[in-house]
Amino acid sequence: MANFEIPVSTYMSTPIVAIRSKDSLTAARRSLADHDVSALPVVDEKDRVVGVISRTDLLRVGRRDAGSRQGSPLLTLPDRKVADDMTQNVAVVPSHTSLAETAKKMVQERIHRVVVTEGDVPVGVLSTLDLMRVIRDKRVNYPISDIMSSPLFTVRASEPLSLATDRLAKARVTGLVVVDEDWPVGVFTQEEALDAGSLPRDTPVEEAMSPAILILDARTPVHRAAAQAGALHARRVIVSKDGEPVGIVSGLDFASLVS
Numbered sequence: 001m002a003n004f005e006i007p008v009s010t011y012m013s014t015p016i017v018a019i020r021s022k023d024s025l026t027a028a029r030r031s032l033a034d035h036d037v038s039a040l041p042v043v044d045e046k047d048r049v050v051g052v053i054s055r056t057d058l059l060r061v062g063r064r065d066a067g068s069r070q071g072s073p074l075l076t077l078p079d080r081k082v083a084d085d086m087t088q089n090v091a092v093v094p095s096h097t098s099l100a101e102t103a104k105k106m107v108q109e110r111i112h113r114v115v116v117t118e119g120d121v122p123v124g125v126l127s128t129l130d131l132m133r134v135i136r137d138k139r140v141n142y143p144i145s146d147i148m149s150s151p152l153f154t155v156r157a158s159e160p161l162s163l164a165t166d167r168l169a170k171a172r173v174t175g176l177v178v179v180d181e182d183w184p185v186g187v188f189t190q191e192e193a194l195d196a197g198s199l200p201r202d203t204p205v206e207e208a209m210s211p212a213i214l215i216l217d218a219r220t221p222v223h224r225a226a227a228q229a230g231a232l233h234a235r236r237v238i239v240s241k242d243g244e245p246v247g248i249v250s251g252l253d254f255a256s257l258v259s
Contacts, residue, residue: 002135002138002139002140003138004098004099004100004103004134004138004258004259005098005099005100006098006099007095007096007097007098007099008093008095008096008097008098008099008102008114008116008124008126009095009096009116009123009124010099011099011126011130011131011133011134012095012116012123012124012125012126012130013124013125013126013127013130014123014124014125015124016041016115016122016123016124016125017031017035017037017040017041017125018040018041018042018043018047018049018122019031019040019041019042019043019053019082020042020043020044020045020082021042021043021044021050021051021081021082021083021086022081022082022083023081023082024079024080024081024082025053025058025061025077025078025079025080025081025082025084025085026077026079027082028040028053028058028082029058029077029194032055032058032194033191033194033195036233037113037127038054038055038112038113038127038174038190038191038235039052039053039054039055039056039111039112039113040052040053040054041090041115041122041125042082042083042086043122047121047122048120049090049092049115049117049122050083050086050088050090051082051083051086051087051088051090052086052087052090052091052115053082053085053086053087054087055174055190055191055193055194056174056190057085057086057087058075058077058085058194059075059165059168059169059190059193059194060085060169061077061078061080061085062074062075062076062077062194062197063075063165063166063169065077065078066197066201072200072201073197073198073199073200073201074161074162074165074193074196074197074198074199074200074201074203075165075193075194075196075197075198076197077197090115091105091106091109091111091113091114091115092114092115092116092117092122093105093114093115093116093117093126094116094117094118095116095117095118095123095124097116099126099131099134099258100258100259101259102114102126103131103255103256103257103258103259104259106128106252106255106259107252107255107256107259110172110252112127112128112174112235112251112252113125113126113127113128114126127251128235128250128251128252128254128255129230129233129235129251131251131254131255131258132226132227132229132230132251132254133226133230134258135222135223135226135254135257135258136223136226136227136230138223139221139223140221140222140223140226140257141221141222141223142221142222142257143218143219143220143221143222144216144218144219144220144221144222144225144237144239144249145218145219145239145241145246145247146222147222147249147253147254147256147257148218148239148246148247148248148249148253149247149248149249149250149253150246150247150248151247152177152238152245152247152248153167153171153173153175153176153177153248154176154177154178154179155167155176155177155178155179155188155205156178156179156180156205157178157179157180157185157186157204157205157206157209158180158204158205158206159204159205160201160202160203160204160205161193161196161199161200161201161202161203161204161205161208162201162202163205164176164188164193164205165193168188168189168190168193173250174189174190174235174250175187175188175189175190175235175236175250176188176189177213177238177245177248178205178206178209179245180206182245183245184213184215184238184245185206185209185211185213186206186209186210186211186212186213187209187210187212187213187236188205188208188209188210189210189235191210192208192209192210193208195208196208212232212234213234213238214228214229214232214234214236214237214238215237215238215239215240215245216228216237216238216239216240217239217240217241218239218240218241218246218247222254222257225237225249226254229249235250235251236248236249236250236251237249
């Protein structure tokens with residue numbers, strides 16, 4: 001069994017990327033895309049962490065303001081400050097907290113990153129991508145089938161963006177596997193949903209999905225899966241057995257292993 005009792009400071013990402021509470025939701029969307037992260041700590045004028053703004057928050061607000069009329073845009077971000085729509089309960093851990101304890105917190109709260117602090121000062125962020133590096137370095141040798149989630153949450157390539165975005169929210173997942181004749185051909189994540197915000201709601205998912213997917217055999221060791229996912233900056237791995245997709249390993253599945 002690998003030792004995951006080392007402090008989060010060993011693997012946290014620095015410097016911390018944050019956004020001001022007075023900045024706009026549009027600025028938050030731009031910063032999330034520029035830094036390729038799913039959430040940003042929100043700081044006040046004294047650099048104290050007062051909340052977090054995530055892709056989930058932006059999708060919730062954007063879907064609500066866009067309405068449901070056929071042909072209307074998928075998402076509409078209102079002209080409001082980050083402070084108006086951020087989540088105020090921030091997941092924070094001191095820098096000496098162990099990776100195992102932090103990963104457990106992430107799994108329990110179903111979050112993909114925590115802010116790491118020294119005293120009251122934020123000094124870094126630990127994400128599920130960082131936990132993949134841990135698993136890679138510790139060379140955890142279980143087959144990925146041992147930690148995968150099943151069944152897959154899917155959407156057909158021909159189905160509309162509105163349905164896919166609704167499914168993301170209702171299933172409380174950050175990504176869907178796009179299938180054509182039951183075989184994975186891409187992914188539709190919160191990132192693709194935000195990128196497609198100006199498209200009509202009835203646009204086929206295939207026109208907005210990402211074709212970059214990682215499909216590995218069920219026998220693949222976890223450390224190899226983590227290494228490949230990390231190198232590709234992929235947050236999920238599709239698991240195949242006998243030529244059929246049978247499950248998925250998400251960032252939270254990797255976190256569950258560390259916990």
